Amino acid sequence: MSWPSPRTRVALRVAAAVIGGYAWTASWVALLAALLPAAGMARSDAVVLAAMLGFVIYLLVLLWGFSMRSLARLWAVLAGGTVLPLLVLWLMR
Amino acid sequence: MREVLLLLSACVLMFLGFAWLALSQQRHAERVAASNRSRALASRAQRAIGLVAITLGLPCCMASQGGSFGSLLWAMLLPACAMAVAFTLTWRAHWLRPLARAAEKAFSRSASASASFSPFER
Amino acid sequence: MEPTFRKSMACLHTWAGVVIGSLLFVIFWMGTLSVFDREIDRWMTPSTRLPAAVAQQRFSFDAAARAAQPLVQGSPQWFVRPPSQRVPAVELRWRSESTKAFERRYLHPQTGALLEHTDTLAGTGFIFPFHFGLHIKWKNVGYWLAGLAGMAMMVLVVSGVVIHRKIFIDFFLFRPKKQLQRASLDLHNLTGVLALPFHFMIALSGLVIFMNIYWPSAMHGPYAREAKPEDAFFAEAYGSYKRAKAGAPAATASASLDAMASTARREWNGGEPFFVRVWHPGDANSYVEMRRSYENAVTMNVDTLSFDATTGAVLSWHTAAPVMGVQRFISGLHFIQFRHWTLRWLYFAAGLAGCVMIGTGFLFWLEARRTSHAKKGLPGVRMVEALTVFSVPGIIAATLVFFSVNRLLPLDAALAGYDRSELEVWAFYLFWLAALAHAALRGRRAWHEQTWAVAALAVTAVVLNWITTGQHLGHTLGHGLWAVAGMDLLLLVGAGVAALSARHLTRKARTFQTGIAQDPQFPAPAQPGNKASHA
Numbered sequence A: 001m002s003w004p005s006p007r008t009r010v011a012l013r014v015a016a017a018v019i020g021g022y023a024w025t026a027s028w029v030a031l032l033a034a035l036l037p038a039a040g041m042a043r044s045d046a047v048v049l050a051a052m053l054g055f056v057i058y059l060l061v062l063l064w065g066f067s068m069r070s071l072a073r074l075w076a077v078l079a080g081g082t083v084l085p086l087l088v089l090w091l092m093r
Numbered sequence B: 001m002r003e004v005l006l007l008l009s010a011c012v013l014m015f016l017g018f019a020w021l022a023l024s025q026q027r028h029a030e031r032v033a034a035s036n037r038s039r040a041l042a043s044r045a046q047r048a049i050g051l052v053a054i055t056l057g058l059p060c061c062m063a064s065q066g067g068s069f070g071s072l073l074w075a076m077l078l079p080a081c082a083m084a085v086a087f088t089l090t091w092r093a094h095w096l097r098p099l100a101r102a103a104e105k106a107f108s109r110s111a112s113a114s115a116s117f118s119p120f121e122r
Numbered sequence C: 001m002e003p004t005f006r007k008s009m010a011c012l013h014t015w016a017g018v019v020i021g022s023l024l025f026v027i028f029w030m031g032t033l034s035v036f037d038r039e040i041d042r043w044m045t046p047s048t049r050l051p052a053a054v055a056q057q058r059f060s061f062d063a064a065a066r067a068a069q070p071l072v073q074g075s076p077q078w079f080v081r082p083p084s085q086r087v088p089a090v091e092l093r094w095r096s097e098s099t100k101a102f103e104r105r106y107l108h109p110q111t112g113a114l115l116e117h118t119d120t121l122a123g124t125g126f127i128f129p130f131h132f133g134l135h136i137k138w139k140n141v142g143y144w145l146a147g148l149a150g151m152a153m154m155v156l157v158v159s160g161v162v163i164h165r166k167i168f169i170d171f172f173l174f175r176p177k178k179q180l181q182r183a184s185l186d187l188h189n190l191t192g193v194l195a196l197p198f199h200f201m202i203a204l205s206g207l208v209i210f211m212n213i214y215w216p217s218a219m220h221g222p223y224a225r226e227a228k229p230e231d232a233f234f235a236e237a238y239g240s241y242k243r244a245k246a247g248a249p250a251a252t253a254s255a256s257l258d259a260m261a262s263t264a265r266r267e268w269n270g271g272e273p274f275f276v277r278v279w280h281p282g283d284a285n286s287y288v289e290m291r292r293s294y295e296n297a298v299t300m301n302v303d304t305l306s307f308d309a310t311t312g313a314v315l316s317w318h319t320a321a322p323v324m325g326v327q328r329f330i331s332g333l334h335f336i337q338f339r340h341w342t343l344r345w346l347y348f349a350a351g352l353a354g355c356v357m358i359g360t361g362f363l364f365w366l367e368a369r370r371t372s373h374a375k376k377g378l379p380g381v382r383m384v385e386a387l388t389v390f391s392v393p394g395i396i397a398a399t400l401v402f403f404s405v406n407r408l409l410p411l412d413a414a415l416a417g418y419d420r421s422e423l424e425v426w427a428f429y430l431f432w433l434a435a436l437a438h439a440a441l442r443g444r445r446a447w448h449e450q451t452w453a454v455a456a457l458a459v460t461a462v463v464l465n466w467i468t469t470g471q472h473l474g475h476t477l478g479h480g481l482w483a484v485a486g487m488d489l490l491l492l493v494g495a496g497v498a499a500l501s502a503r504h505l506t507r508k509a510r511t512f513q514t515g516i517a518q519d520p521q522f523p524a525p526a527q528p529g530n531k532a533s534h535a
Helices: A006-039 A043-065 A071-092 B002-023 B026-033 B044-065 B067-091 B093-107 C005-034 C037-044 C061-072 C122-133 C138-163 C180-194 C196-209 C216-220 C229-238 C257-267 C322-335 C341-376 C380-391 C393-408 C420-442 C445-469 C473-478 C482-514
Strands: C077-081 C090-095 C102-107 C273-279 C287-292 C304-308 C314-318
Touching: A006 A043, A006 A071, A006 C216, A043 C138, A043 C196, A043 C216, A043 C229, A043 C322, B002 B026, B002 B044, B002 B067, B002 B093, B026 B067, B026 B093, B044 B067, B067 B093, B067 C180, B067 C196, B067 C341, C005 C037, C005 C122, C005 C138, C005 C341, C005 C380, C005 C393, C037 C122, C037 C393, C037 C482, C061 C077, C061 C090, C061 C102, C061 C257, C061 C273, C122 C138, C122 C393, C122 C420, C138 C180, C138 C196, C180 C196, C180 C341, C196 C322, C196 C341, C216 C229, C257 C273, C257 C287, C257 C304, C341 C380, C380 C393, C380 C420, C380 C445, C393 C420, C393 C445, C393 C482, C420 C445, C445 C482, C473 C482
Parallel strands: none
Antiparallel strands: C077 C090, C077 C273, C090 C102, C273 C287, C287 C304, C304 C314
16 A cells, blocks of 8 residues: 555554544443443442553553554454444443 | 561572572673683573572561561562662672672583573573 | 564654653653652751651640631631651641632641741642643643653553563673663663563553543443532542531531541541641531541552531541552552652662663664764754753753752742742743753753753752751751751762763763774774664
């Protein structure tokens, strides 16, 4: 692929990993925080646990985002993975 | 007083443990002995002893300062002692000569015996 | 991204390091200083340099409240901290009705007299908040930048391990006599690998402290049905009890704070109240919030008791829930508010190691690319070099200027509408900006020039302390003023280290410029494309 230019590719990569990765993680953190109380945890504890795990998950997503070969697949997985938990949350309500 | 002695013992044990580990590496053993004599070190036993000494620092710290402070203290002493060894090797390598001699006496082998694939050695 | 995972991580480590490194150093530097923020406070507010024995006397909250009355009149809230080993005076703070900002004064622990006020932000007010918020309050951008740096730190640590192939072989290796590129890489690897668990833990724990800011999405699920989700969460997790004021004055005089403190000690099995806040003083709904000391544990507890101000009845009792307890332990690993001097010094040393790690990372990158960028006419090295000098020796020098100006300004200093504490901060930023200009103009020479400036400024600060307070090292060591003695000693040691580094950098720069290997230990200067083998 000659398009997009290398500089654009780098920008898209960084945006994917940093911003896309954050959105993806935040989405799953929200779902986790909503599901844990159903398992018996106090809701304040659920929020705390989900948030703490969020940092570790985001770290892994960043490392993965910067090493995955295909930029297109990266965006697809991030977009899909961000929407899915939000969908579940919306259905739960 | 007991706390201070236990803490000092931990520091000494950990320093010696890291020094022992360093001396099991060709480059550092040569520098300390200030000679290029080839020596077959690659001693797993030597490294095991080094690691044990470092680990023994943990119960000393915990006995000195209690459970949570003790383990945190040990965790923070690890980089401090390791760096102390590294800087000793850099600037005052001859201070470790007695230790190197002891290591040689305890773990000397014939030159052909070092067939180790451990990650510590090339 | 790259053909192999390792190559991707190499690319990531280099780029993240170069782009975020400056921000990281600033945060690490201010964080390392924050280990001794209260000691810096003592140095910058000479009237609070009281000997330790004074702090150990029995303290009465009621006496402190009486002494505070003339100052806190009309304030919606005020709080007091009893004297401690690190802060030997009584710290009083209140929200000013007019400015809505918090005022701080110190009282003598025995007489309750107001100690001479030095209007300064000092360590706890400038250095420490710089560390976690960069003093950029607009839309929490400062917190987000610090958060980005924290995540980047963890990414850098992991990627650094992945690309460091000879991690065990190089474990104890440091060759300062080699050319700067190799020596920097050795030291970068040494400080990085040996303190690896610390670097990872300090980054993660720092992020965990502000989990609410970074993951706002977490709160809205379980608390969706609350009118105010955030308030509900904070009440349940942190025990923040709130009661609106009645608007009517209190019927009787307020109950004894000391009696409440005794109740607190009983409830906490001997734990001491270290923080007492009175909300809506004089109002019928006034209440007293007491928090428990952090001195004896790693965990920063959230044990809180709230009492009705008039009757002394317990209104609210809170302790951390199990998972929150873990968060408080992790926070405690970062905040280190416990009383343990060996650990405090070890944290300080590890913080300095982190600063060295970031600085040497930059030095390595610059040396490795210097010749190739010069040949290709690329601006990269020049730009990064200016930024690096600005963020490494530059900010250190600016901090020393902050200390020196604190000693120089008269107590009632004010200029162009800025009060004394603001003038100190202006001096810091103006000098820092000048350092940037100097670095941009002087190029490579700026490194050792600014490092010499650091050495000179550190000595200047010590001398200024002597001149303005008369409490030189002999006096402070002799009278047990350990905070001031420690600061003066560290300044002098820092000056020595800076001088040695500056000399080392000067020598290396000269050798490079002559282009001849003067020292037989030096191999030929790095050829373009010949990256030092760390991968």
